[in-house]
């Protein structure tokens with residue numbers, strides 16, 4: 478597209494027209510003016526597998542099932558009252574994060590920021606869903622055991638295959654051959670995921686049936702206790718299982734990727750790191766830990782996370798939107814069934830929109846006051862939560878998890894590049910992650926009594 482000097486293209490894969498877009502104006506034409514028409518998703522091997530035949534909200538094509546699940550998530554799971562109800566569980570895991578990193582500091586080892594960040598997000602999800610951090614006994618130092626590591630690894634494996642180019646998605650006749658092996662890899666990973674999640678869900682469903690549980694204590698209880706108009710359970714066990722796995726997938730990758738990239742970039746530009754820490758000291762001080770309620774006052778810290786999301790997306794494209802009808806956009810005819818891919822890289826690094834686009838520069842968001850949007854970017858100049866009917870439903874929760882992770886790491890510790898390195902190597906791999914996971918030294922910077930034992 479760069480060579481052709483175009484911000485919209487069309488590639489035919491099998492019988493499907495795939496339309497990549499790198500212009501925010503054209504992206505807005507799709508998701509604002511034509512949002513209702515663009516509100517479906519493609520049928521693919523991987524998404525069909527983890528959603529148990531499209532029982533869930535994120536990947537289901539437009540239709541009754543998608544509307545049902547989206548309504549449950551909006552009204553029961555992600556509404557502000559529910560998020561407030563879950564606040565103490567998130568706080569417990571934010572405290573655990575400090576304990577884990579502090580214990581690594583005491584041992585004199587480098588901190589694997591990717592590992593710590595992924596487990597923080599996984600812990601929050603497990604705590605909110607199942608009211609637990611550990612599948613079995615757990616560890617005294619607060620770190621993940623083999624079971625949690627296996628669960629998170631399997632979820633990341635599935636994430637790598639969600640909407641990855643799979644030949645049988647475009648030539649369905651080849652599906653039984655599984656030529657690129659996606660089906661096998663995803664099935665193996667899903668077996669691991671289900672090994673941990675399903676027994677908890679089955680046991681809890683029984684508890685409700687037997688009257689051993691009558692009041693919700695976590696999101697699994699909420700899913701089980703939602704009723705239809707006749708007072709019967711609204712969701713089947715299959716729907717609950719698939720939706721819970723999908724919410725793990727929807728939440729897991731962004732917060733850890735944002736925090737790891739932001740810290741890596743800022744270690745190479747120490748004046749930015751200093752500015753963020755100074756903001757935390759000014760707003761929160763050093764006599765208490767940063768909390769979710771501080772976030773509205775942490776505009777520089779939030780701008781750093783926002784900049785990380787712009788420059789270092791977790792995937793090259795947004796989730797595909799499928800046209801339900803023929804339409805015309807930017808003067809081009811887009812036939813029904815086309816898949817529109819808003820390019821995360823093309824938008825976030827578009828030199829027409831962003832000055833010096835490859836430079837990590839949080840200050841740019843203050844020039845146009847877009848820092849006030851937090852992590853959201855409804856103008857689609859980069860992809861965060863997008864907008865419209867298929868826009869992200871977890872923007873508030875995603876922001877809370879991401880900013881708390883990043884702010885706790887910055888407030889709690891002084892970060893140092895290992896002495897044998899001059900700078901952090903900011904090379905990205907073909908999946909857009911930092912090619913070498915960020916391994917750096919940390920030192921506690923708050924009074925000792927603030928670090929949970």
Ligand code: HEM
Pocket residue numbers: 534535536547550555724727728731732795796797852860861862863864866867868869870871872874875876879
């Ligand atoms: C920083 C964190 C997050 C980011 C950057 C993010 C980003 C996105 C994006 C780009 C989409 C696709 C939008 C589109 O198709 O145009 C999406 C969809 C979605 N996200 Fe998030 N997300 C985050 C966290 C979460 C969390 C915490 C949840 C819920 C627990 C969540 C739930 C969903 C759902 C349900 C959809 C599908 C909506 C639909 O298709 O109807 N997300 N998210």
